[in-house]
Amino acid sequence: MKVEDRILKLTNLDKVLYPEFGFTKGEVIDYYTRIAPVLLPHLKDRPVTLKRYPNGVDGKWFFEKNAPEHRPDWVRTMRLESPGSSKGNETVNYVMVDELATLVWLANLAALELHVPQWTVGPRGGKRDPDLLVFDLDPGAPATVVECCRVAEQVRVVLDDDGVDSWAKTSGNKGMQVYAYAPAKDTSEYAKAVAQRLAKEDPKLVVATMAKAQRTGKVFIDWSQNNPAKTTVAPYSLRSRERPTVSTPITWDEVEDCQVPEDLVFTADEVLERVDSAGDLFGS
Incomplete structure (x- = not known):
């Protein structure tokens, strides 16, 4: 198959990767090909x-x-x-996804999920300071993404008070994330302070500690995702659920209107339709 000016060999296109939904590898490749114009800038x-x-x-x-x-x-x-290497001499040879052909090649490898850090690298491999701040909102059952939305609204208020614009996306799994352009050099400490503040102000709903025993019915604000060693699922990435759900950028109106989890579950086809009608909502 010719992808722009590259020639790729694609295999087993009829192989079903999402059995419950009957979604094949060919359809995974088709999704990533069609979503590439809005996905590639975020990779x-x-x-x-x-x-x-x-x-x-x-x-x-x-x-x-x-x-x-x-x-x-x-x-x-x-x-x-x-990242996180204690010896300081361990290296990783990462894939850099900067063209459509690379994205299609990865899809053919059944790389369903793409995860990225909150920092970038320069053309010579120099690691830059984080340019993004993320709050990963993880619900502890019976809490759902609905409770995550209520916490996301609180995070937004704190960021607004600090003069920081923010935006949201679903995780494509159970929770969601709130993002902003990095307002401080030490984004991890800033995120931790916000999480601890909200946990103190609303302890019945918010928790800022890792212990799973404390998360029941609450939303864990995972501020540690700002650690340089951590990655977060990329916007528009597929997820490995029963259905081909996607980590989907959403509007603050959708966050405020969410009443049941199904309000914020989007499959690949639905995300393509959203982008066709509204463009890229991530970062806006």
Whole structure:
């Protein structure tokens, strides 16, 4: 198959990767091809961690940071110090997804999920300071994304008071994320302070500690996602659920109007329709 000026070999296009939905690898490739105009800008200069499902979402999966050895010579990679490396000399050869052909190649590898950090790298591999701030809102059952929306509204108020614009997206799983352009150099400490403040102000709904025992019926504001070693699912990435759901940028009106979890569940086809009608909502 010719993708722009690249030639790719695509395989097993009829293989079903989402059995409950009957969604094939060919449809995964089609989705990533069609969503590329709005997805690629959010992957640009960010080393990508892959979550691959070669036998579909019901089969075994694995994270992959190092670029596969058997890759086309035109796939750009970047060798960087491994985040969190205690020895300081461990490196990872990341895939850099800066063109459609690379995205299609990854989709053909059943890399359903794409995860990125909140920082970018320069053309020579220099690691830049974080440019994004993220609050990952994780509901503890029986809480759902509905409760996450109520917490997202609180996060937005705090950021507004600090003169920081914010926007939201679903995780494509159970929760959601609130983003902003980095307002401070130490984004992790800033996010932690916001999370702890809201947990103190609304302890019946918000928790800012990792302990799962404390999350029942509450929303955990995971501020640690701002640690340089952490990644968060990219906007417009598919997720490995029963259906081909997508981490979907949403408006603040949709956040405020959410009353049941189904209000904020979007599949690949629905996201393509949203982008056709409203464009890219991430970062706006």
